[in-house]
Amino acid sequence: CAHTLGVDLCCQANNHTHRTKEMDVDRLLVRRGQPFSFALECSGSPPQPPDHQLTLVLHLGESSVHMMATGEGHGGQWWFSQQSAQTELLITVHSPANAPVGLYKLAVLLLSADGEILEEMAPESFYLLFNPWCKADAVYLPDEELLQEYILNENGILYQGSWNQITSLPWNFGQFEKDVVDICFEILNNSPAAVKNPEMDTMNRADPVYVSRTVTAMVNANDDRGVVLGRWDGEYSDGVAPTRWTGSVPILRRWSEGGAQRVRYGQCWVFSGVACTVLRCLGIPTRCVTNYSSAHDTDGNLTVDYTFNEKLESVSTGRKDMIWNYHCWVESWMAREDLPHGYDGWQTLDPTPQERSDGVYCCGPCPVRAVREGEVGLKYDTAFVFAEVNADLVYWVVYPDGQRTKASLNQKTVGKNISTKSVYGDHREDITAHYKYPEGSVKEREVYERAGRRVNQKYGAPAELELFIKHAQAVHGTDFDVIVEVHNVGGQDTQAHLTVMSSAVTYNSLHLGECQKKTASLTVPAQKAHREVLRLRYDHYGTCVSEHNLIRVTALLQESDHNLILQEINIHLTMPKLHVKVVGEPVVSRKLTVYITLTNPLPVKLTGGVFTIEGAGLTEAQEVPASGIGPAEEVTVKCSFKPSRPGLRKLLVDFDSDRLKDVKGAATLIVRQKKSGRV
Secondary structure, three states: OOEEEEEEOOHHHHHHHOOOOOOOOOOEEEEOOOOEEEEEEEEOOOOOOOOOEEEEEEEEOOOOEEEEEOOOOOOOOOEEEEEEEOOEEEEEEEOOOOOOOEEEEEEEEEEOOOOOEEEEOOOEEEEEEOOOOOOOOOOOOOOHHHHHHHOOOOEEEEEEEEOOEEEEEEEEOOOOOOOHHHHHHHHHHOOHHHHHOHHHHHHHOOOHHHHHHHHHHHHEOOOOOOOEEEOOOOOOOOOOOHHHOOEOHHHHHHHHHOOOOOEEEEOHHHHHHHHHHHHHHHOOOEEEEEEEEEEEOOOOOOEEEEEEEOOOOEOOOOOOOEEEEEEEEEEEEEOOOOOOOOOOEEEEEOOOOOOOEOOEOOOOOEEHHHHHHOOOOOOOOHHHHHHHHHOEEEEEEEOOOOOEEEEEOOOOOOOEEEEEEOOOOOOEEEOHHHHOOOOOOHHHHHHHHHHOOOOOOOOOOOOOEEEEEEEOOOEOOOOEEEEEEEEEOOOOOEEEEEEEEEEEEOOOOOEEEEEEEEEEEEEEOOOOEEEEEEEEOHHHHOOOOOOOOEEEEEEEEEEOOOOEEEEEEEEEOEOOOOEEEEEOOOEOOOOEEEEEEEEOOOOOOEOOOEEEEEEOOOEEEEEEEOOOEOOOOEEEEEEEEOOOOOEEEEEEEEEEOOOOOOEEEEEEEEEEOOOOOOO
């Protein structure tokens, strides 16, 4: 060029072809392994004298990773081609499919024939992301429908409740909302490895195994400058209760605006929702997964031991093994070049701080196939994930003289109904078969032997008595019956002692208090059944029930010969739904009004009520207070917003108060682009 006038990065066109236009159209965001073009505007003709040479220089991050792009290269290198048109040069840049992701600076130099710099243009910056559409990228996923969901969908569903009563929680991932991509790289920049050795960390960002492992460590704030602090004890007054969040974006923004200060508070679904946002934003296909009856095996022996006394009071000591009602993690799709052949594909990543791995609270990536095959030695953390879905559950009863007796269980409980949102709509897909072979199969036995978990033996003669717990529909705020049935399948009358206890628990098995207890001495006739009814009253459970709205009922049957049978169920109290009505035509930048209606189902007044609304492409989080809602009273609040992006959008609403928490509602809108010519 005689004189260069400027660079046009063609952001709109590039971002469209790189599928990043939802993130931004004013900045360049491209995916690795796929070319992008920009225009160099020149004055003078021809645009570039024949003896002058054009060179591009790339800088990555703060470190001086220096890449020259001169002439045609091959797969592993940056190179560019150029075409002249009138007074412009069209430069097409080719990035390698294994380049580190990050914020690059691009400088254009014009050199004379003998290499002297004639002109240097002010550097332009662009983000380079992982590219699951590119065959040579380690995160390549050859299915467009899956990519629409696992990269491009900003809304999802997280599964909660219990294995026999699954509930769904809509979640706003919002990975393309304003500035979220900057926050994702800010999270990587705050990792201990990046702070300690930025240059090495920058180069390692070429590897999705490294990046995803870093994300699982950084989403929890337990031992670094991570995003969310976990808390499970019900005391959230100095932060936000975990049940109040409806999406990741307010959490990420709060962390960034606070100067990498951890956000209070999260629980497993919050950690998984935030991790999914970050990974999808970076370009790694990711989905949220829920494991029901999830084992937390603290000592790695593949058994979870519960110890009670005769009164059903827990007498476990030290660090407790636990069964969580459900546990959420994420799976990301990637090649595992660091492992033997055959372990590419879905990898489990668990950002909830449970156990340390290599000294840090992180877990994964662990190949889902390694879990299914019992290959517990493969990295990372396969033994821990294997236990989460396969541990053996053992109940012990300790008598006053110190003797311990093992109680028999009616069913195998750990690792049930492993769930994720379907790619084909808002319904559940069961992926249990990815994690384990069918129960009782020869394959299952082989896997247990490989993993070092003993195969369950049935002890002694079959029991004469069987124990079952049933319940009527349990609506939060009402009284309901729990029925305990003792069946005598033997040939003679049998005497036994029955203890039934209901208690309030959190979803991860923290005991918050006993609600009611009942004991009875029974004689059960041969081939007959005895029924014991326990009436659960709101007066009893209402004051101690957790924000997860769970009641655990435990029944212990002791036969005269010390034979013990224990049965336990978790009752998920049915919650009301919010009624969400949106008024107006959904058009970008045009005001919409939303009316949210709640009927108080409890026989008590609600105080400190707050409605929260948010939605990717619709509105940032807004809060509307509503206090003093009487029993059975209906209340309607309204707020308004202007949609910012077209397409299928979801508005998510939460209501929280002193006695009623985690009430959700949602509305789906199709937002249209403004018609041109209209103001």
